Amino acid sequence: MKEFRLPKLPNFDRLPKLPRPGSIPLPKRLAALAAPPIPGRNETPVTNSPGALQSLLKPLRAINWRIIFAALTGMAILHIVATLAAPYLAMATAFERMRAALPVNTMVAMPQIEPGAQPLPYLSPALRYAMCRFDSSKAPVQIDAELNALGSSLTIYSTDGEALYAAAASESPSYRVKILPTDGRFLGLTPEARGLQNKEVPSATIQAQRGLVVLAIPEHGQSYQRIVQQTLDAASCRAVPAAGS
Amino acid sequence: MHFQIYKLKQFLRRFFRILSDWAIFIGVVLIGGIGSHWYMVHAGSVFSVHHIGPWESWTNAARHDSDPYTRAHFARLGMLPMSSSISRTYVAREDSDGADLYSSCDYTIEGHDFAAPWWSITVFDGDGAVIPNPAGRYAFSRDTVAIEPNGHFVVSLARDARPGNWLPTGGAGRLSIMLVLQDGNISIAENQRRAEDEALPSITKVKCR
Known part of the structure; x- marks a missing residue:
């Protein structure tokens, strides 16, 4: 009978140590x-x-x-x-809305603000307005207005609604503003620029091509309507000769 | 065959990756750019709008040095605001509790006479139009409002007639109230100082229908 012999196992101790899991x-x-x-x-x-x-x-x-x-x-x-x-992309700026209603270089006394007779949004009926669409491309434009009642104001807006000039009622009620073209043709023609003393009413000179002039007078009530209307009618906005003062 | 499918998958993966990148790009640019523009022009920021209770005022309105948001705001509205160099204009579209103003509710505007030599309170509809009413009343100014001897005044906003300073609101729907304080020819610094110290009237809801 053949003897069964187990195969010889390798000596595990002699093998290099394997790394442990982890x-x-x-x-x-x-x-x-x-x-x-x-x-x-x-x-x-x-x-x-x-x-x-x-x-x-x-x-x-x-x-x-x-x-x-x-x-x-x-x-x-x-x-x-x-x-x-x-x-510039706004569909209906204030200038665009008023362009059709206002002749050039003419002050227009607007009717009292009422429903259906409101030319612009948020225009207060507590005031009466006169407006002028100015264009100084051909000649300077002169604005004359009386601001003798508290709450009165004269504002000159550019076409994009920026106020170029603003004045409120003060001790000297008469105001004169000359608007010169922006292209430099009329530079140096104001009396002050020529070294002459301006003996007229308090005045200012600004440069703008086109825009709106808004004169606002407070509505004092029924009794004062005629006076307010007279003040609005007296305001003027007109082109003047370039060499004039 | 498998290689072809693999190539197609890779192509589609790249395609959708590019598509999603462009969608993110266009979405962020359009929504973020237009949305932030609209918000800054409509509601303004702390740099362009001054809030006092329910009243808001565009501090650089119609000024020569006004910021682009203020210019865009008023150009979009199509209005000519009074220059902030001679006046301060406040608009309220909410009451003092933060609820929108509606013509179906009655309100009272209570305050004290202002330091400004001339002021006015006007009620408009949500679009800035005066509200038709048989009484023909649209605004009160310092010349026309009834002020108590101690300088206190109350203006009532209601559909039906009220005693005292009543401004009819008709069936206008949304309302906005405009308060204009005109100081005259003062410096911009003085104007800003007065704006900081302003005690503006409260707008209180009385009842709603």
């Missing part, structure tokens, strides 16, 4: 996918490992930051362009 450093991406810890085993929790932070930041890595940055830049540019262009 002691091999995994790549950072694979560390996030590491198996959850088995309860009872003394292993470091996954949440404290750098792989967890990576997994939290993973959605952010998916975002194309260059696109976001470009979009924010585009947004800022569009915001600025839209804001600066808005006064």
